[in-house]
Amino acid sequence: MTAYLHIGTTNTGNQEKQGFLMQNEEKLLEKGYIYPKSLRVANRHWALVDIVLELVKKEKLSQNILEDLDNERLLRTIENFKVESALHKDKKFIFSAEGIVWDFSTKRHVEILERVMRELGFTQIYIIVYFRDTLGYLNSHCSQDHKNNMGYYSADFSPDNHPRKYIFDYEWICKIHAEVFGEENLIVRLLREDYIGGTLLKDFVYHLGLEWDEGFILKQTKNESFNLLGMELMSRLNRKDLQQDNLNSLLFMARRKFEGTQEQRLKFAVQKDIAKAYVDYFAPSLEWVRQKYFPHKKSLFTPVNWNEYQENYTLKDVKKEDWDNIVDFMAQIIVSKNKIIQSLKEN
Structure with missing residues (x-):
């Protein structure tokens, strides 16, 4: 079986993509694709994340890695998936879980994910990841920190000390997933840049190997940052x-x-000194991604004009x-x- 696994990153239109996939489940089935209901928590496949987070705690894992799970909820979820996959084994499976980038901080996390996907029956696995500019990512995460009640605020940390520093390191994300799943199976895309078809959803659908259908339902709820x-x-x-x-x-x-x-x-716009620190710190990572996947571009994203940048982080x-x-x-x-x-x- 073939799987397209969309891993995020966070704050790159995931709610829009996942809502689209849910609303068009029937049409996708007609086209030979399935957005499986099992493994889903709400509209995303968070059970995949939970499975890996349980297994990564164990020092030794069995050849069939799923045999090492103890969580009853996850075990039931896997059984439900086996039933669903047996009914649709002729389909291509689409999974989406931005928690993969959010929670997987080591190569071992990704290696366990790959083994889980193999045990679920997938022989061909494509990884799809979307990146956004560092400053936009930081601003968005400052809002998300409050939404998720994270217990920390991103702008309080220098980039090298951020609790989830790895989510900003696009080079690391690409290298780890390419090493585990194969370079040829990694699809790297950029938020708001060079969309095939002109929109995020058309770009996403294209990289799933699908032709765009004007009959697709497009009632979207987008996740915007707080004012x-x-x-x-x-x-x-x-x-x-x-x-x-x-x-x-x-x-x-x-x-x-x-x-x-x-x-x-x-x-909202984060303090200028913090903004510049993040942009400068992760610039080499972005440059690596540009050279590797977008050599035709002069820069991965439009450079920040610091002379015009206006911080706006408190209500005055x-x-x-x-x-x-x-x-x-x-x-x-x-x-x-x-x-x-x-x-x-x-x-």
């Missing part, structure tokens, strides 16, 4: 002693209200409409709470 209001609110809420379920509910409402903005004053200019948005956010919380109380009373 400065969202950054300020969630950073403070995360410091409160709230249960995780409460934080998840607040995050859901905050995302609806404070993701994205057209106003320059509300667009608060306007009347900002207070209106904060009040709307508070009102959402009250309405949601009242609905839950009423539902409990009725039951």
Whole structure:
């Protein structure tokens, strides 16, 4: 069987790709592809990540690596996949899990992933990875740190001390996956650069070996970064002693209200000295990727014009409409709470 394994990276339109694959499951089946329901957590195949994270803790692994799993949930997931794959063994499988880049910090993680995929029945495995410019990646992760309540904030670290330094090191990501899965099986793409077909989804579909179909469903929910209001609110809420379920509910409402903005004053931009430190530190890694996969380009991404760069990391200019948005956010919380109380009373 053949698998296309999309590994991320994080913050490169993954929600858009995964939503597309879910919404077009039937059409994909007609074309000989499947986005399997087993191994999926919500819309992505996070079970693959969880399997590797369990196995990597073990010093010695059996020849059939899946025999070393103890987690009952993961064992049931694998059994479900075996049933699903038996029904669709004539199809090409598409997997997507940005957690592979996010959580796999060593070559051993990737080697175990490869063995897991082989045991699941795949003889041909293509790896698809998307990269974005370092500054955009850093800014996006500063927002994501608050969304995920990571317990740290990326801009507080120099690039060499970032807790997940490896996610910024595109050279390392390429080398490790090429060594394990084969150079010929690694497909490297760039966010917002040189899309085949002109859009991210058309580029993604092309590299799955599919022709674009105008009948594809394109109802997309994109993951945008918080504006400065969202950054300020969630950073403070995360410091409160709230249960995780409460934080998840607040995050859901905050995302609806404070993701994205057209106003320059509300667009987050990390401190200039931090921004420049990250761009400079990872420049050799980007240059390696350019020479290896995009030698026709003068630079992997458009260089940053530091003379024009405007940092914007704290909310300084608060306007009347900002207070209106904060009040709307508070009102959402009250309405949601009242609905839950009423539902409990009725039951």
